[in-house]
Amino acid sequence: MQLHILQGYIQHIYLVQHDNSLLLLDGCSRADITTVSDYIQQQLGLPLEALKLIIVTHMHPDHAGGAHKLRRLTGARIASHPKARRWYSGLLGRTAHLIDVSLTWWVATRLGKPKRHIWYNPLLKPDLLLLDGQQVPGFAEWQVLFTPGHTDHDLSLLHLPTRQLYIADLIVSVKKRLVPPYPVCHPNQYKQSLQRVQELAPSQIYFAHLPARAAESIDFAAILAQAPTLPKNHWHSMKNRILHTLGRQNRSH
Template identity: 50%
Template sequence: MKIHVLKGFIQNIFLVEYPDKCMLLDGCSKADFSTLADFFERSLKRPLSDLKVVVVTHMHPDHAGCAHFLRHKTGCKIVSCDKQTQWYSGLKGRLAHLIDIALALWVAGKMNRPKKNIWYPPHLRPDIALSDQQTIPGFEEWQVFETPGHTDRDLSVMHMPSKRIYIADLIVRVKGKLSPPFPVYKPKQYKQSLLKLQALQTRSVMMAHVGELSLTDSDFAYLLSKAPLKPKTNKLAIQKMIKSKLFKTRLQS
C-alpha cells in the first residue's frame, strides 16, 4: 500500500494505491479532475478506472466537489457518513452552498490559483454510508471515525495497520500554527473529536491543508485551548462584518 500526496486546487489530495485498486481519501474539488487523470496516466501508468472508492469526509467544495463526476467517469463507489439529511438542505442550505463555493474561489485567488469551474451538486448521493468505526468495503484495512465539529458529518479515515489517519479539515494551519478550522458549527462536538483523535494514538495525521505530521500531546493541548466555545460559521462572520461596517459608517457620518 502506498499513499500519494498530490497538490490539489486548494488542498492536498491523498490517494491510496494498491496493486489492484485505488482509493481517494476525499472527494477533492471539481477542478482537480485533470490533476488526478494525469497522475494516473503519467505517474501510475494505470487507468483511472482503477479508482474504486472515493471517500467524502464532508460536503465542502474541496472535499466533495469531484465525487459525483469521478463516479460518472470511473464507476467508483462514493463512501460518506451515515446521515439521513443533506448538509445543504432547504433554501438556506442552497445559499450556504453558493457561499462555500465563493469562499473556495476566494481562497484559490489568495493562493494565486488560476480561475476554474468548481461547481458541484449540493446534495450527495453516496453508494455506501458508514458509521463510527466501520470499515470501508473493499478496503477493510481502513476504518472510519466520526469526527464532527467543522460540520455535523465529518469523517476521518485510518489505515489500521500503520496507524496513519486522514482527518480532512479537523485541523488546519493559520499563521504557521496548527489551528481549529473555520467554520466550526458544532463546538462541543469539535472538542470531543480532538479528544477522540488524541486517544487513537496515531503514528501520523494527514491533513488536507497542512500535510502529514505526528502530533504531540502539547499540540492537542494547544488546539483544545484554541477550540471555539461558540459556533463560528460563515453566516455569523458575515453578520459581524456587516455590523462592523454599519458601525464605522455611523461614526463617520
C-alpha cells in the first residue's frame, strides 16, 4: 500500500495505491479535480480509470465537492454513509449548503488562495452505502468506521495491517492547538467518536487539515474537555445571536 498525499484547495487529499488500483479516501473539492487527475496521469503514470473508488467521509464542500465529476471522468464508484444523501435536503439543507460553500471560500481566502469554482450538487448519489466495521469494497485492507459528531454521517478509515487511520475533520487545529471542529452537530456522538479513535490506538492519524501525527502524541482528554455540550452549528449560532439581540432590546426598553 502506498499513500500519496496531495495538497488540495483547502485540505489534504489522500490517494491510496494498491498495485495499479487507486482509492480516494475523500471526495475533495470541485477545485481539486484537475489536481487529482493530473497526479494520476502525470505522477503515477496511470490512466484515470485506475481510480476505482471514491469515499465521501461527509458532505462538506472540501470532502464531497469533487466526487460526482471525478466519477464521470474516471468511472470510479462513490461510497458513503447512508445518511450522507440527506444531509443537505430540504430548504434548511440547501441554506446550510450555501453557508458551507461560503465558509470554504472564506477559509481559502485566509490561506491566501484565489476564489475557485467549488459549487457541487448538494444531494449525493452514491453507488455504495457503507456499514460500520465493514471492509472497503475492493480494498479489503481498509475498514470503515462510523465516527459521527461533526455531522451525523462522518466516516473514518483504518488501514488494518499498519493501523494507520484517516479521521477527516474529527480534529482540527486553532492557534496550533488541537480542538474539536466547527460545526459539532451532535456533541454526545462526537465525544463517543473521539473516545473510539483513542481506544483504537492507531499507529498514525491522518487529518484533512493537519499534518499526520502519531496517535500517542495527541492529548485526547484535552480535546474532549473542549467539546461542546450543546450543538455548535449554523442554526444554534443564529438562534443564539437572535436571542442575544432580543435580550439587548428588551433591556434597553
